[in-house]
Amino acid sequence: MADLFARCRSWQDYRRALAAGDYTYYLPTAERRGANAVLADGREVVMAGSTDYLGLSADPRVRKAAARAVADHGPGLGGSRLLCGSLSLHEELEARLAAFTGQEAAITTPTGYQAGLALAGLLDAGDTVYADKLDHACLTEAVRVSPATLRRYRHGDTGGLAAALERGSSRDSGGAPVLLTDGLFSMTGDLGDLPGLADLRDRHGARLIVDTSHDIGLIGEHGRGAPEFLRVEDRVDLLVFSFSKSFGGVGGAVAGPADVIDYIRHRSDAVLFSAALPPSATAGALAALDVMAEEPWRRTRALECARMLRDGLRERGIPAQGGPGALLTVPMPDERTCRRYFLDLLDEGVFTSAITPPAIPHGAVLRVCTTAAFTDDHLARILDAFSAVERRRGGGNGGDDGSAVPAAGFATAGRAAT
Template identity: 55%
Template sequence: MLDPFARCRLHDDFEPVTEMGAYPYYRAVRERLATGEVLVDGRVLVAAGSNDYLGLSTDPRLKDAACRAVRRLGTGTSGSRLVNGSLSLHEELEGRLAAFLGQEAAMVTPTGFLANLALGALVGPRDTVLADHLIHASLLDAVRLSRARLRRYRHNDLDHLARLLESGDPSGAGLILTEGMFSSTGTLGDLPGIAGLARRHGVRLALDGAHDIGLLGAGGRGAAEHFGLEDAVDLHTLAFSKCFGTTGGAVAGPGQIIVYLRHHARSMVFSAALSPASTAAALAALDIIETEPERRHRALVAAARLRADLSGLGFETGTSETTIIPVHVGDILLCCRLWRELFDEGVFATAMVPPSVPAGRALIRVSATALHTDAQLDRIVTAFAAAGRRLGLIGG
């Protein structure tokens, strides 16, 4: 038999990237500051690729809530939710989340990835899942584990989705998977069109709100509220690692479905329960999301300014209207070189290369947060201007 270890090597593109010191991943942060900055390699950099859109991960209220929970309940939960790991704190958070999202029930999971993976329990080999081409890897893994048939439609292409629905197998169940706010492009899922097709064809709609719940909508309830379509979504998933400033995730939907997932979703049944610290922090974050709308307003205003400035320099920034601004580069090597140039200029951004994005569409992901000051936004733009000119990405 062949040795599986012999195949374990990085993509060929990363060899020159590493040699030139532009490898952009696993950079250790020494300290995360409450000013929207991070300490890396002894330097203070502007955090320009963070998912912490509301700036809550360093908020004293979340840290105090987490510390109180640790003192009362310890650092772990000793087991899965099914057996001995459930806490009344989990149940409190689940009740609050269900009410917040206008759903009957919610199920808290250790990570957002595991929340999405739980959806695999809803479908099986005779069923069909229709998924946007840009959905997160966790959703793709959920479908693969379910052994359902996966049919992917082009990003937000309603005509393509309609054709796939019309050619579907009527003997099996159908489920549409999309995201409220896509993590690589910052674009919103075309929820009005997708929800209409779901109703017309009698299939269920599951919406991944990892990036938009807490940020979008008048009450911060995400893309569904933003479009006025909260009743059209059958199931929500969310991640606490974005707007909630901690770790963990949840699934929210009809009570019967949540009970089913509690007993049949392997990612729930066989995972240790969410830690007391993260659970308490998520509850504190929900309080802030509900009472301080100015945080999401500031993040969106900062993003609009940053997008306009970067576009004005000549960078291709796509059609996002959210806190995520994709700076399209295309080539992997050039993208990593731009990341390194930005790093040297004092900006800690995120390089996204395949398979996180389609082949030939490598990009620098920039995100604005509620903590970013106007001076920090200026620093980000100045860094892009200098780096982009050195690499010939924009005019001099």
């Protein structure tokens, strides 16, 4: 009889990376020092891997609100929202989120991942969901645990999606077509083609659901994210987003029509069978909304820093890629090189993110994020660190042989991490 744990014991990737000295994950930090520095191995390093784009996790107003909520309500509520864990704080936050996003209603979840999973409660047998192959893992997981059919299209290939929708219409089973996409993709930094998707929505009577985790609070005239930035807010049916990016906290939400949110509230397992969003996270998100409204300079600064960093890297011959948000990526030739490049940058005092499968379908990239709390000195330290690593590695763009790293194309199936 097979042993369930045998596959775990035979899995060697982790052990090989440890033995080679290039394991880069779950690295502990002893202390956070503001929004842009951490204490790692006894020394302070610039945190350029965090998606705390507006620097709100270190804002004293957000921290004070979170601490006050713990004092008033404790660290947890001992139950689900449905039964005994609902607070007036939750209702206040949901009303504020609905107003901020221009939707009728919202429902909060303990994590951003669960916000994506909550979509499963909407889906039924016969429904077909068309998802970009670089959509966040929580979105495709929601479809997989539902009775619906998942069809994935090449990243950004709206033309291929249009053909798939036409084929689907010819064999329509009576279910509802759903278009599922990130607003700003977390592994590439580019925007989803929301105008093109909105046109397909209208043509095929589909619903368009957008994960705005990496763009809400950051882009658009009022910081409402990619739908506002691309002027298609009135053609997006449902929003999903996380509080662990621009809100500087933890948790997530789904926002949309009131009857849809009520249905999710009562029919989605990810909402029904989970403990409530902790009071501290709820109050922190409320305070974050206040700061976003009062200090729009934060998103301007985060985006300015991303542009300056991208330009500075390209001037040094490093092919940094990105879109209108505050994250950029540097393609690497293979996974091991990516991990070692990360460690070399850490030696130079900069903490980035080494992204390898399954977070992306194949290949490897270094992800660098900027925040509103970055000063010009922080940017100079990051650029100097990259320059030092390039010199150490022979002047290439990350390859051990000094060769340039080609731009990565992520067109095959995979799961996108946070």
